[in-house]
Amino acid sequence: MEYTILILLLPMLTFVGLGLFGMKLRPNTASYIGSLSLAITTLLAYTTAGFYFTMPRIDGIFARQLPVHFEWLHFTETLHIDLGILLDPISVMMLVVITTVSLMVHIYSLGYMKGERGFQRYYAFLSLFTFSMLGLVVAPNIFQMYIFWELVGVSSYLLIGFYYTKPAAIAASKKAFIVTRFADLGFLLGILLLSYFTQTFDFEALTSGNSAIFAGAAGVTFLGGSVISWALVLIFIGGAGKSAMFPLHIWLPDAMEGPTPVSALIHAATMVVAGVYLVARLFPVYVSAAPDVLIGIGYVGAFTSLYAAVVACVQTDIKRVLAFSTISQIGFMMVALGVSGMGGHQGLGYMASMFHLFTHAMFKALLFLCAGAIIHTIGSNEMSHMGGLRKYMPYTHITFLIACLAISGIPPFSGFFSKDEILTAAFEFHPNFGILMSFIAGLTAFYMFRLYYNIFWGTPATHEHTPHEAPKSMTIPLMILAGITVLAGFIPFGHFVSSDGLVYNIHLNWGVATASIVIALIAIGVAAFFYKSRCDIPDRLMHMYPQFHKAAYHRFYIDEFYLFITKRIIFNCVSRPIAWFDRHIIDGALNGMAYVSQRISYAIRGFQSGQIQQYAFVFLLGTLLIVLLVVLI
Amino acid sequence: MEITMEYYLVISTIMFFAGIYGFITRRNLLAVLISIELILNSVDINFVAFNRFLYPDQMEGFFFTLFAIGISACETAVAIAIIINIYRNIRNIQVKNLNKLKD
Numbered sequence: 001m002e003y004t005i006l007i008l009l010l011p012m013l014t015f016v017g018l019g020l021f022g023m024k025l026r027p028n029t030a031s032y033i034g035s036l037s038l039a040i041t042t043l044l045a046y047t048t049a050g051f052y053f054t055m056p057r058i059d060g061i062f063a064r065q066l067p068v069h070f071e072w073l074h075f076t077e078t079l080h081i082d083l084g085i086l087l088d089p090i091s092v093m094m095l096v097v098i099t100t101v102s103l104m105v106h107i108y109s110l111g112y113m114k115g116e117r118g119f120q121r122y123y124a125f126l127s128l129f130t131f132s133m134l135g136l137v138v139a140p141n142i143f144q145m146y147i148f149w150e151l152v153g154v155s156s157y158l159l160i161g162f163y164y165t166k167p168a169a170i171a172a173s174k175k176a177f178i179v180t181r182f183a184d185l186g187f188l189l190g191i192l193l194l195s196y197f198t199q200t201f202d203f204e205a206l207t208s209g210n211s212a213i214f215a216g217a218a219g220v221t222f223l224g225g226s227v228i229s230w231a232l233v234l235i236f237i238g239g240a241g242k243s244a245m246f247p248l249h250i251w252l253p254d255a256m257e258g259p260t261p262v263s264a265l266i267h268a269a270t271m272v273v274a275g276v277y278l279v280a281r282l283f284p285v286y287v288s289a290a291p292d293v294l295i296g297i298g299y300v301g302a303f304t305s306l307y308a309a310v311v312a313c314v315q316t317d318i319k320r321v322l323a324f325s326t327i328s329q330i331g332f333m334m335v336a337l338g339v340s341g342m343g344g345h346q347g348l349g350y351m352a353s354m355f356h357l358f359t360h361a362m363f364k365a366l367l368f369l370c371a372g373a374i375i376h377t378i379g380s381n382e383m384s385h386m387g388g389l390r391k392y393m394p395y396t397h398i399t400f401l402i403a404c405l406a407i408s409g410i411p412p413f414s415g416f417f418s419k420d421e422i423l424t425a426a427f428e429f430h431p432n433f434g435i436l437m438s439f440i441a442g443l444t445a446f447y448m449f450r451l452y453y454n455i456f457w458g459t460p461a462t463h464e465h466t467p468h469e470a471p472k473s474m475t476i477p478l479m480i481l482a483g484i485t486v487l488a489g490f491i492p493f494g495h496f497v498s499s500d501g502l503v504y505n506i507h508l509n510w511g512v513a514t515a516s517i518v519i520a521l522i523a524i525g526v527a528a529f530f531y532k533s534r535c536d537i538p539d540r541l542m543h544m545y546p547q548f549h550k551a552a553y554h555r556f557y558i559d560e561f562y563l564f565i566t567k568r569i570i571f572n573c574v575s576r577p578i579a580w581f582d583r584h585i586i587d588g589a590l591n592g593m594a595y596v597s598q599r600i601s602y603a604i605r606g607f608q609s610g611q612i613q614q615y616a617f618v619f620l621l622g623t624l625l626i627v628l629l630v631v632l633i
Numbered sequence: 634m635e636i637t638m639e640y641y642l643v644i645s646t647i648m649f650f651a652g653i654y655g656f657i658t659r660r661n662l663l664a665v666l667i668s669i670e671l672i673l674n675s676v677d678i679n680f681v682a683f684n685r686f687l688y689p690d691q692m693e694g695f696f697f698t699l700f701a702i703g704i705s706a707c708e709t710a711v712a713i714a715i716i717i718n719i720y721r722n723i724r725n726i727q728v729k730n731l732n733k734l735k736d
Contacts, residue, residue: 610732611728611729612728613656613657613658613659613665613728616653616656616657617657620653620657
C-alpha cells in the first residue's frame with residue numbers, strides 16, 4: 001500500500017505549486033487545480049480505507065500497517081525521529097473524514113469565495129491545511145504528530161487571518177495562534193517527559209500494553225503523581241488547546257472571523273478534534289498508566305460541554321452559536337473517552353467518542369456550510385437580520401434541518417446513534433454523570449432549534465434585495481453532506497473501531513435512547529414555542545434574570561478574565577519591570593559605553609585632519625625622534 | 634680640489650630636506666609637487682654617487698636612477714593631470730581648499 005504516500009504528497013505539492021505560481025494562474029484555474037488534486041487524494045483515501053477494512057483480521061483485529069516508514073533524524077541508537085504512515089482503524093477513519101469534508105469545502109468554496117481577492121492563496125492554504133491534518137492523523141510516532149500539530153496550527157492561523165485587511169480577523173488569528181501555542185508548550189513538555197522515561201516516541205511501543213516500557217518511570221513522582229501521569233496531563237493540555245477545552249477555548253469563537261468554509265473545515269470538523277484524536281491515540285497508555293487523568297479529562301469535557309451549551313443559548317451571531325456548539329460537542333467526545341475503559345463493553349466510550357467524532361464532523365461541517373450559504377446571501381452574521389428564509393432557500397433549509405435533527409439526537413439521523421452511545425457510557429460510569437450529559441444534550445437541541453427557527457421561521461427581516469438560493473457549487477456539497485448525515489448512523493461502527501480492535505456490536509440501550517429522544521423533543525418543542533413565531537417569553541426570561549443573561553452573553557467573562565490577567569497582572573507586574581530593566585540597565589550600559597567612546601573620539605579627532613602635509617610633518621618628527629634615540633643609545 | 638663622495642651627499646641632503654620643508658610648508662599643489670621632485674632627485678644623486686665611488690665596476694645604481702627618473706616623470710604627469718582636474722572643479726589649487734572628501 002505504498003501509494004498511501006500520495007495522500008500526503010498530493011496536497012503538499014498542490015500547496016507548493018499554488019503558493020509559488022498561483023498568482024500567475026487565473027483564479028479559477030488555481031481553484032480547479034486545488035479541487036482536482038484533492039478529489040484524487042479523496043479517492044486514494046477511500047481506496048485505502050476499502051483495502052484496509054477488507055483485509056483479513058489477525059486475531060480478530062485489523063493489524064497495524066506501516067506502508068511508509070523511514071528514519072529522518074538519527075541522534076543515537078535509541079533517540080531517533082522517524083517519519084512514516086501508520087494505518088490503523090482510527091487513522092483510516094480520520095483519513096476518510098478529513099478528505100471528505102475537505103473535498104466538500106473545496107467544492108463549496110468555488111462558489112462561496114468566487115471573486116475574492118487572493119482566491120489562489122486561499123486554495124494554497126486549504127491544501128496546506130489538508131496536508132498537515134492528514135500528516136497528523138497518520139503519524140506513527142508522537143514527534144511526527146507534534147510537527148504536523150504545529151503545521152495545522154500555522155495553517156489555521158493563516159486561514160483565520162485570510163482577510164488580512166480586517167483588524168478583527170488579524171486579532172483573532174493571533175489569538176488562536178498564541179493560545180494554542182501556550183497549550184502546545186504543555187504538549188511538548190509532555191512528549192519530552194514521556195519519551196525520556198520510556199525511551200521511545202513510537203505509538204506502537206507506547207500502546208502495546210507492555211508495562212515494561214514504563215519501568216524506567218517507576219518510583220519517580222512529582223507532587224504526589226507519577227511522572228507518567230504528569231506527562232499525560234501535559235499532553236492533554238496540548239490536546240485541550242487544540243480542541244478548545246475550557247479554559248483554553250477562548251480562541252475558537254473568535255476564529256469565526258475566517259471565511260465560513262474554513263470554519264467548517266478547520267474549526268468544526270477536523271482540526272479541533274485533533275485533541276480528541278490525540279487522547280484516543282494514547283488511550284491504552286491513559287487507561288493503564290493513569291486512569292485518574294482519564295477521569296479528569298472526562299470532567300473537563302463535561303464542564304466545557306455544559307459551559308459552551310449555556311453560552312450558545314444566548315449568542316446572536318449564528319457562527320458563534322455554531323462555534324460554541326462545536327466546543328460543547330467536543331466536550332461530549334472527551335467525556336466519552338474519559339468514562340471509557342479498555343476492551344469489550346468497557347470500551348464503549350472509546351468507540352462512542354470516535355463514532356461521534358465521525359458523525360459530528362459531517363453534520364457540523366454541514367451546519368457551517370449552510371450558515372455560509374445564509375451569510376453569503378444576507379451579508380450578515382446576526383440572527384436578527386434573518387428570519388423567514390425557508391421560502392427563499394429551500395435546499396439550505398432542508399439540509400440545515402437535517403443537521404439540526406442530527407445534532408439534537410433525533411433518530412434516524414447519525415447524531416442520535418453516536419450521542420446515544422456516549423450517554424450510555426456516561427450512565428454506566430455514574431448515573432449523575434449520565435443525567436448531566438442528557439441535560440446538555442437537551443440544551444444542544446434547544447439552542448440548535450433556536451438558531452433554526454430564528455433563521456428560517458419567525459418574522460422575515462427586511463432585506464435590501466430578496467434572498468436567493470446559493471449557486472449549485474454550494475448546494476451540492478450541502479446535499480452530499482446531508483446524505484451522509486442521514487445514513488452515517490447505520491454504519492456498524494463498532495466493527496471497524498473499538499478500544500481493543502475486536503468487533504463490538506452496537507446495541508442501543510433503549511432506556512437511555514428513549515429518555516434522550518424525549519428530552520430532545522421537549523427542548524425542540526420549547527424552542528419552537530419560543531421562536532417559531534413572535535413570542536415574548538424569551539424577552540421576559542431575559543428581564544427576569546438580567547445578570548445571568550448578560551454573563552452568558554459575555555461568555556461568563558472568560559475573555560475579560562484573560563485580558564485582566566495578561567494586561568493588568570502580567571503586563572503591569574512582570575513585563576513593565578522587565579522592560580524598565582531592559583531600557584535603563586541594559587540599554588543604559590551600552591549607551592554609556594557609546595557616550596564615553598564618543599567623547600574620547602571628539603577629543604582626538606583633530607589628529608585626523610585629512611591634511612597630508614600635517615601627516616608628513618608628524619611622520620618626519622617621528623622619524624627624527626627615532627633617529628635621535630638610535631644615535632643616543 | 635678633489636671632489637669626494639661627501640660633497641655629493643651634502644648636496645643631496647640639502648636637497649632632500651629642502652624638499653621635505655617645501656612639502657610640509659607649501660600651500661600650492663604645484664609647489665608641493667616640485668618639492669617631491671626635489672626629494673626624488675636627491676635620492677637619485679645618492680644612488681649615482683654611491684655607485685660611482687663605492688662600486689665603480691658595477692652599473693646597478695645608474696640603471697636604478699634611470700628607472701626612478703622615468704617613473705617620477707610618469708608620476709608627475711599623473712599628478713599634474715589630477716591638479717588640472719582639481720583646478721577645473723574648484724578653480725583653485727590651494728591645499729587648504731581640498732577638503733571635499735572629508736565631508
